[in-house]
Every structure is written in structure tokens, then in C-alpha cells.
Amino acid sequence: MNTYKRYAWLYVMMIPIFLYFLLFAYYPLLRGVIISFQEFRIIGDRPFVGFQNYITVLHDPVFWRVLVNTVVIGGGILIIGFAFPIIVAISLNEVIRVSFKKFTQMVIYVPHLFSWVVVGGIWIYLLSPDGGLVNEIIKAFGGKPIHFFTQDEYARPLMVLSAIWKDMGYTCILYLAAIVGISPSLYEAAKIDGASRWHEIKNIMIPQLYSTMKVVFLLNLLGALRIFDQIIVMGNPSITRKVDVLMTYTYEKGILEFKMGVATAASMIIIVATLILTLVARKVLRYDEEA
Numbered sequence: 001m002n003t004y005k006r007y008a009w010l011y012v013m014m015i016p017i018f019l020y021f022l023l024f025a026y027y028p029l030l031r032g033v034i035i036s037f038q039e040f041r042i043i044g045d046r047p048f049v050g051f052q053n054y055i056t057v058l059h060d061p062v063f064w065r066v067l068v069n070t071v072v073i074g075g076g077i078l079i080i081g082f083a084f085p086i087i088v089a090i091s092l093n094e095v096i097r098v099s100f101k102k103f104t105q106m107v108i109y110v111p112h113l114f115s116w117v118v119v120g121g122i123w124i125y126l127l128s129p130d131g132g133l134v135n136e137i138i139k140a141f142g143g144k145p146i147h148f149f150t151q152d153e154y155a156r157p158l159m160v161l162s163a164i165w166k167d168m169g170y171t172c173i174l175y176l177a178a179i180v181g182i183s184p185s186l187y188e189a190a191k192i193d194g195a196s197r198w199h200e201i202k203n204i205m206i207p208q209l210y211s212t213m214k215v216v217f218l219l220n221l222l223g224a225l226r227i228f229d230q231i232i233v234m235g236n237p238s239i240t241r242k243v244d245v246l247m248t249y250t251y252e253k254g255i256l257e258f259k260m261g262v263a264t265a266a267s268m269i270i271i272v273a274t275l276i277l278t279l280v281a282r283k284v285l286r287y288d289e290e291a
Contacts, residue, residue: 054268070227073243078224088172107169115229178209217285226246
């Protein structure tokens, strides 16, 4: 009891945080679960229809098509976007010249600060068949301009690469911070034993990054099924079938067609799938164990 009195002011400070999550996270989630079992209308009765909305979603061929797109695009971002920043961070750590290292960190981090509207505009401009930098280089070598954003074979790779390009700098900074925190005594002991720099990276640096890798992988996994802004900005009718994802499906059903019950059922499926993936990943990665 004395402990509660002693730290009573801390509990009082937690009240606004508790209210925030209650009002803006848990209450909307609860309302979403209820709406997913209703034939939702703004005005009038909202009769319960049981699992009919879920059955409608699961019997919709479009849902399965966008699920495949989500797995391919989200999986590509998850896997490649997990490995590439590690390579870049280790490479930057080996740079001796501090000014060049800081400049490079700034250059690769800046895209993370941009919204998808800005990033999408940059990529669309660079890959434009008329005056785009990439196509101008292709034409300079005698090739024909490529319409990147209208051809199916380029659609998914472009979404994966642009997402990695945008967020790589942020993830790279996390790894660099973890590298700086590695005890110098480990390297000194390795040098005494005659280890080369490659062996130091392989046997000391990378194992010391395991904890950070787990956190980064789980954070990326949480967003793998929730891709939306990028597709809205960079997608177009020519490549819709290849890049439409679960969140755009929910948006179209809920906002454009105003089938709120169906849209909410689809979003509940996404939430449950994300939860299952996260729990499996935590188990496989042994997230709660020390690296």
C-alpha cells in the first residue's frame, strides 16, 4: 500500500495515456468488430448478419488476388528491406573519413522524411518515358524508352524498391547506433588472437546486432500487410491488378462502394493475420530471449 502511495503521481500521469489508447485504439477496434457483423448503414437500423460479411470477403476472388499481391510486395519489402540496411550500415561503419560517412548517412536518411506523395513524385519523374533520367540514360546507349509504370513486369519490383529506398536510411541508422555500442574490448581481444577485419565483422559485429535485427524484423513485419499510401500514390489503372493490396481493397469496399460491413470484416482479417504472423515470428526468432 505504501508503494502505491509513494508512486501515486506516476499513476496519475499515466491516466492521459490510458485514455488516449482507450478512445483512439481500443474503442475503435471494438466498434470495428461489431460493425463487421452488421449490415452497416449511417441512417436506420444496422441489423446483425453474423459471419455473412466475412463469407462475402472470403468468397470474393478480388480479395484473394490482392492477398497474393500483398504477400509478394510486402514479402519483398520485408526480406530485402531487412537485409540491405545491414549491409549498408556495416559498409558505412568501415568508412574511415568521418565527413563522407556523415554526408552519406544524411543522403540515405532524407527520403525517410518525405511523404509518399513526394517519394512517388520523385520515382515517377525519374522513370518517366519522356525526359526521365533513367530513360534518358537508356536512350543514350541506344535503347528504347521503357514505360515502367504501365508494364506489369515492373509494377511489383518498383513498389518493393521504392519502399526500401524510402526507409532504408532510418533502419540503417538503427544498426549504426547498435554498432557504435559494441564494446571495443571485443575487437581488441580478436586482434590479439590474430583475427582479420572480416572475422571481426562476422564473429563479433553481426552477432552483436541480433537484438536490433529482431526488433527491426518485427517492426517491418507489422507493416507488411498494411501497405497503402505507396499504392495509392504510385499505382494506376494499367498496373492495378498487380499492385492492389489488402488495404486498398478495404478502402475501395468501405469508401468507394460504402460496404462498411464488408470493409471492416476485411480489416479484421488483416488484423488477425498480422497478429498471427507476429506471434509466430516472436516464437521462431525467440524474441523474448537474449541474443
